[in-house]
Amino acid sequence: MPWQNNGNGNGDKKNPWGSGGPKRGGGSNGGGGEPPHIDDIIKKGQEQLQQFLPGGGKGIALIVLVAIIGWIGSGVYRVEPNEQGVVLRFGERTELTTPGLHWHMPYPVETVEVRGVTDEKTISIGSRQTVSRRSGRVSVASLDESLMLTQDENIVDVRFNVVWRIKDLGDYLFRLQDPDGTIKSVAESVMREHVGKNRITPIITTGRGGLEEQSLIDIQRTLDAYGAGITILRVQIIESEAPAEVKDAFLDVQRAEADQQKSRNVAAKYANEEIPKAEGQAAVLLQGAEAYRAQTVNRAEGEAARFLSVYNEYAKAKDVTRKRIYLETMEEILAGMDKIILDSNAGSGVVPYLPLNELGKKKSAGN
Template sequence: MPWNEPGNQNSGDDNKPNGNKPSSNKPGGNKPPEFDQILSDLINSIKRTLGFGSSSGGSGGGSKNGQAPVLILIIGLLGLAVYSSAYQIDQAERGVVLVFGDYSHTMQPGLQFTLPRPFAEVLKVNVDTIRQEDNSGQMLTEDKNLIEIDYSLQYRIDEERVNDYLFSVTNPENTVKQVSESVMRQVAGTRTLDFIINENRTAVNLEAREEVQSMLNQYKTGIQITQLNITEVHPPSNVKEAFDDVVKAREDQKTYINQAKEYENGRIPEAEGKVLKIIQEAEGYKASIIAEAAGKADRFDLLRTQYELAPEVTRQRLFLETMEGVLADTSKVIMDQEAGNSMMYLPLDQLMKNQPRQNNSDSIDLGTTVVRPGILQPNNSTNPDSKTTRRGRGGR
């Protein structure tokens, strides 16, 4: 716009090239502007740029139209700053916040805010993922046996020490590998081969895991050990056959021990049952003998009472009962000579048939004579000159 057009505030003499300059003829015309004046002019300039300043005429409207892109740019920058400062942290993650490259704090799961880029940076780390390290190596036991141990290690990042995992060590995975191998060598070197191979392997696993966790905490790795297992223990390949034989012998030993225990558990109750049966039979026999003796004593008391009342009759009855018992199983026939010369019929066939059969194996040693049923034999050991006398059945 020409300097002399209407609407220009700098018209007249003041619009001359030197109109805005203070006159050199005025006192103090060569003084520099005050600091307050400079600050006020700067604030007014910013207000006019953002469209808050007041202006008149057509030139003011053109100035506002030129300031619209600036406003859009400023709003865009503000939106970008808000967007770059918001972070969504998943449940399995933790966010490590770096402000100007230094650790500030750790974000928990959820929507979190921090300073926008490039002032702050957020590193997301998954703390729920289980990582596994499989390794093996030859180690020397306390009893100087060379063995090869295969083991498996599982670990994850400790959610309370994520910053240690990121910044304390250069390579956490390699640190875990070296620490676990060192601990396994230490554990194997302080234990015998039988202690590691046999049923104590669980205790070895627990001790090794605690030692690995302790060393990792000293190094501030931010790693938490979840499990450590010795998967296999075997000797080097050149002595593997002999080692397998020893292992098989140990297994056979355990098998035989288990079989012996099973046999023991089966025989002991059986023997206890037999003992109980014998004891019960003995108690029953004892009770029967006592009862029989008591019955005989009672019968004798009754017989004594009858004998005191009628001695002769009782004596005759006892004699007859005794002879009846003695002659009941004999084949002899007693005949009364006083009966006369009458002929008597003897049923010899029935008598022979009713005679009880005796066991020839039963014998009685009388010292000088051995008596068997139907045979009378002298004892040759005491009297070699004695003769054998056979007595037939029914002889006198």
């Protein structure tokens, strides 16, 4: 449809293309000329395009072909060894891709989300990072997260980090609306549960390792139940202590308990030294008593056997046995004594005794 001149035909008003153009049938460039048809404009543009593209319609087809090839090639993507990729078709997850070179249908049909899955990430519970102009990043306590109630109804300030990484990128992106917030909430809840099952002393002294292990297991179990696609690597307790308001008093209690434990250790050491010693002495006494008992019993049994043998001989020849027993007894009695023999029948001119002891001394001196 040609443009119409809405003026009065005297050529004073310009048409939309500038000054008045030539009429379709030719003629001068005078005012009031009719503007060109849109078909003429398109035809003129095609003629100009053909000047730049030799071959006419084939050149246009070549441009279209190159554009199609480029569009198809835009679907090529690479997944690095530390990454996973998720292909989305109109926003819906369709495929989980592993490291390597892959292709997906170009945008807007499909898109791909590639994330690192071996990178370790850390979430802090009980503290938050703030930026200071003088000292850079500073950790500031978040008491609404760190203050927890123990089994013995004490309040403890626990600050810890949870180190994690992505296990399944598809689950990580589509199962949780806020993965970081979910991990933080689950970790805080689990830690509060385990702190509530323990007394304050092991929590701030020797029980940290066990608390970290138990918390890691339960956090992982909860996230697996959510299908979060996350692996918990470590739970690290940064600080566990009494609140600042009662910290000094609690330290005094700790020192008293330490002194008590020290005294118990000293007493246990003394007991460990003295009890074995006493047990050894008792064993020696028991062994001595057993030896004495065996010796006495054996002696008694021997004397009884000897008495029985003597009695048997005595029963066979009473006079002979009686005299032999008498002589043996006198021999035992007089063996270590000085002996003098007196003869009551000796005459008056003879010395009435025989000094055997003096004779024995002279004999020994002569030798």
